[in-house]
Amino acid sequence: MKKFTLGSILLTSLILLAACGGGGESSVAANASGSKFPEKSIEIIVPYAAGGGTDTLARSFADLAKDNIGEPVTVVNKAGGGGAIGMQNGLSAKADGYTVSMVTVELLTLPHSGLAQFTHKDFLPVALLNEDAAAITVKADAPWNTIEEFIEAAKKEKLKVGNSGTGAIWHLAAAAFEKETGTTLNHIPFEGAAPATTALLGGHIDAVSVSPAEVATLVESGDFKVLAVMAEERVESLPEVPTLKERGIDLSIGTWRGLAVPKDTPADVVEKLEESFGETVQSEEFKATLDKLKLGYRYENGEGFTTLLEEQDKLFGDLIPSLNLN
Amino acid sequence: MDSFIQLLHGFETALSLGNILYCLIGVSVGMLVGVMPGLGPTTGTAILIPLTIGMEPVSAIIMLAGIYYGSMYGGTITSVMINTPGEAASVITCLDGHPLAKQGRAGVALGVAAIGSFIGGTVAIIGLAFIGPSLAEWALKFGPPEFFALMTFGLIMVIGLMGQSLIKGLLAAFIGLTLSLVGMDPVSGAVRFTMGVPELMSGFDLVTIAMGLFGLSEILLGMENLSNSEKPAKVKGLLPRREEWKPTMKSISRGTGIGFITGLIPGTNSVIPALLSYSVEKKLAKDPSRFGKGAIEGVAGPETANNSYSGAALIPLLTLGIPSSPTIAIILGAFIMHGLTPGPTMFQDNPDFVWGIIASMFIGNLILLFMNLPLAGVWAKVALIPSKLLYPIILIISVLGAYSVNNSLWNVGVMMFFGIFGYLLKKLDIPMAPIVLTFVLGKLMETSLLQSIKMFEGNLLLFFNRPISGILLVISLLILLASIYAEIKNKKSHFASDVEM
Incomplete structure (x- = not known):
């Protein structure tokens, strides 16, 4: 009987542990100190597994960005849900500019397919890094x-x-x-x-x-x-x-990758990120890296990126429901 | 002969001091990510790629390839010692490797795995150097229908892995197949059995499930006996007994062949050759009941097969420029980053480069043999650590491993769930192997079946219109019929005893 008790105590504690794991990452409202931003390292969340095109792009970007922004830039992969998990993670992080999300065209396609809880309007676009056509x-x-x-x-x-x-x-x-x-x-x-x-x-x-x-x-x-x-x-x-x-066929469609922060991020922080990231993206080193990776180059600042998001959101909003997925 | 001279030139490149060093770094990192559950070669190579940007292309690829095949050696250690697979290819090694460790023969399990890995790896590289290019073209004939046939064949072989009771074995197989259905339907995009949890959209992770089912459940079971301070068995020797050499060497040679052929086929992964090899060994064994209780062949065959696989999987990359697995896709990325285009022309345009890498793989495998064989004894001593100390350590390693799969606590929870589930299954004597194996096969099988149906526009008879898929399906059918016949003819009592349970 003693054996059984020991086993069940362990079982219970394991269940408790597992249960605790679930809801630890809720967001806290931002109270950023924009004036001195950044004071510590910045994290880029990549919504895909290490080693893919998006990940390689993020890692090469992070490597170059740290010199411009003066703080380390790290990359964390949160794959799953076709990209929904990572983007959701980036969205629920503290809106202080220290957590930046790598967003991809799935930011628009997932919500229209009913596979994500967010829309592109929850993000503030910072910089577009790349575009690849079909x-x-x-x-x-x-x-x-x-x-x-x-x-x-x-x-x-x-x-x-x-x-x-x-x-x-x-x-x-x-x-x-x-x-x-x-x-x-x-x-x-x-x-x-x-x-x-x-x-x-x-x-x-x-x-x-x-x-x-x-x-x-x-x-x-x-x-x-x-x-x-x-x-x-x-x-x-x-x-x-x-x-x-x-x-004569009016169609232009493809994937793109960019950086964005939650929409509540303070304006001065966003401005600083936009300026510093923009410098990195427009550098010759970054263009050369994209060339090596055979990825297409396209830079847009926050404003241009927003326009792109709105245009394409319309395209996918028309296209996806007409495909009868599911 | 031409290839031979080229290879010698390759050794010239590979034997430079710098390249030997990079090879050593590569295989050491490979061993490390292999040992760490959750951290696999895919993650290892992906994280190290940015570091190689400033390096010579040859050195960069030598190092990344070293991580790739080195991890196949490392995964064995945790499978044998703590029943927790270090990476996917070593899931099968748990089945007999850990029982061997419990009998105090951990050294033998690790020794045999190291020897088998070395032979499998080396033979595959010889194949890569001399006959690879002509075989690679043939492997392209495997499209979705052929894949489906191959998976069906694999699934039929799993029947051989079901423990004592057919009914319990089938139960386990169905659990595995059901688990493989969780997530997004690969063809229609429908989301199934996710209960609204977005983490489940891409299904369960194999290594996480295996860590729970094999590793954690083992701890839970062990906790029951923690009070009987049972002396752990002494570690005896690294080499099998004299009478075991012959069957071991036979398993190794079969494993080499199975691994090599599977490696040629794009889209396979390193679990498949290990699984096929294990099934073959069990089918061919004089006394199949030893399997699962510490059969040397059950370690030697699969461990050889996954190393032979990893060498052969480079053939489609180097000769056709196609990546056959995620890790290879990352290595392809590294080629491109360094301005090289893998493919038929690379052997002509950059012979020094290609042959340098092939030569470095011989050196890398030799380094790994030296790292593993004498050190196997050191690793095996882990078994001497008292359970009270060992279990918390395993628990920490497993939790860290599960966390690093996706940098989230989700997988830690999943692993714990499967640990508890595995504990209950062990209490009920339901075998674990079929769960994990049908889980792997089920996913690939479903995808390829749905792809084939779309390709054939619904006409399933077209499977038999294609020679490879037709032959494989007919063989599977024959094996199935033969085993049903044998079961009915010889073992009526077998069924009866099941029903009585």
């Missing part, structure tokens, strides 16, 4: 050499287009492409862009709708060709590939 990429030996030929073929048969996950940005891009061109595609979801491109290389699908960066190595090796990019302007790394707009 692209239509096929195997080099595919019978289509132009986007028109591809659309023509897609009208005759259901082509299989791989994306990085249902409801993820590349799926939305392919779905928007479908709507704009009047085609019907067979969307095949993969767990990330890499498995999708592998399946294309193996000939299991007909095309992928991921970013040019994600197919860059296979385009260089001559295995893939990019038919069109869904950007406003041609992509630097692929100067010969047309945009959809050039071909």
Whole structure:
């Protein structure tokens, strides 16, 4: 009987411990001392796992930002919920500017899919760091050499287009492409862009709708060709590939990454962050790092970033409900 | 012969003092992240990548690759010593490694794992150097349908892992499959069984579950006997007994083959070859009942397979430029960052670089063998620590490990839940292995099935239209039918005893 008692005491304490773990991270209203900001290290919350594109971007940014802002800048990964967990975490942190969130296009897509409790209006944008357009990429030996030929073929048969996950940005891009061109595609979801491109290389699908960066190595090796990019302007790394707009299809869609703070953050703190982060983003070192990572460069300050958020929020607000996800 | 000369040139690069040092740093960090539950090679490489920006590309990749294959060695130690897998690939090692430690044969388990890892790793690198490129093309034939067939095959093999009672085994398998359903449906995007908890949207984490089921439940069980101050068994030797050498070496060679082939297939992970190897060893053993109670083959096979896997998984990266697992994807990122494009052209454009890395992997594996074999005895002494001291330490390591999975207390809670759940299952004699294994397979199987259905636009017969998936499915069906037949013919009593429970 003694054994049983010991075991059950331990059990109870474990349950208690586990229960305590749940609600420890509620937010406290901000009372920042803006004048001397920053006085300690700044933390960037990345809503994805270590090692992905967003994480690599955040880490290289943090490395350069610390010199400009004069305090250490650290990166913490809080993955899960397709990005919702990390962004929610950043939102419920103290609004004093010491916790900055890495926000991505999912800030707009998650709320419209009913997968997040927040909207972009809960954040104050600080700086846009990057933008990558979607692209239509096929195997080099595919019978289509132009986007028109591809659309023509897609009208005759259901082509299989791989994306990085249902409801993820590349799926939305392919779905928007479908709507704009009047085609019907067979969307095949993969767990990330890499498995999708592998399946294309193996000939299991007909095309992928991921970013040019994600197919860059296979385009260089001559295995893939990019038919069109869904950007406003041609992509630097692929100067010969047309945009959809050039071909008369009014669609520009893609992912972007930026930094934001909770909306209650004091104005002088936000100003300081905007100034210092903006300097870092516009530095040659940062541009060179993005180039190395094959990520697209686009800087906007808080105001420009807000405009982008509002424009795209409309796009996704129309697009997502029409897809009948779930 | 050409490759051989190239390889010798590679050794020239790899044997420079700086590169040996980076290789040493890499494999040591790898050992460390392998030992720490929750910290895996993916996190390890991701965190170290920014440090490599200023380094020579060869040195950078030598170090990152070292972390990757080094972690496969490290994970074994915690699995054997404290029944807590250090990383996913070593989940299977808990099954027989820890029972061996309880019998005072921890040294043997670690020794065999080190030898097997070395052989598996080295053979895979030889394969990478000489026959890899031609095989990599073949592996691309694995699309979603082939994957589904492979997972079905794996699931059929799991039947062999069910303990004494078929019904309890099935119960465990269903628990595992159910757990694998939690989270977002990969194809429709529907959110299932999350009870509104956003943390559950991406499902449970394998290592967290395994830490709870294997490690924590072990502590809870051990607490019951804490008062009987039982003397821990003495650690005896690092090498198996003479009569055990032959079956051990056979398991190692089979593990090497299984790991190598799985490594070629993009999208697999290091748990799959370990699991396949374990199932094969159990199927082939003269006395399968020894498995789960400390069978050397159950450690040797899977540990070899995951190391052989990690070498072979670099083949698709180096020859085709495709990353076959998250860690490899990070290494691909490092290649790109240093201005190198992995793929067929890299062997021609940058031979010094490629062969330097391949050569460094031989050196790294040798370093790891030296680090592990003599030190196995030191690690094994952990078993001599009295439970009163050991259990709190394990608890701290597990909590830290669970926390570091996602830097949140959520996973700590999940681990504790599964610790308690595992304790109850142990009381009920329900085997743990099928839970973890069906959990791994279930996820991959569901995704690939749904992808295939979309690809085939609903026509399931098309599975048999593709040679690889067709053959694998037919073999699975035959094994299933054969075991049902055998069960009915020979073991009627077996069923009867189950029902009486």
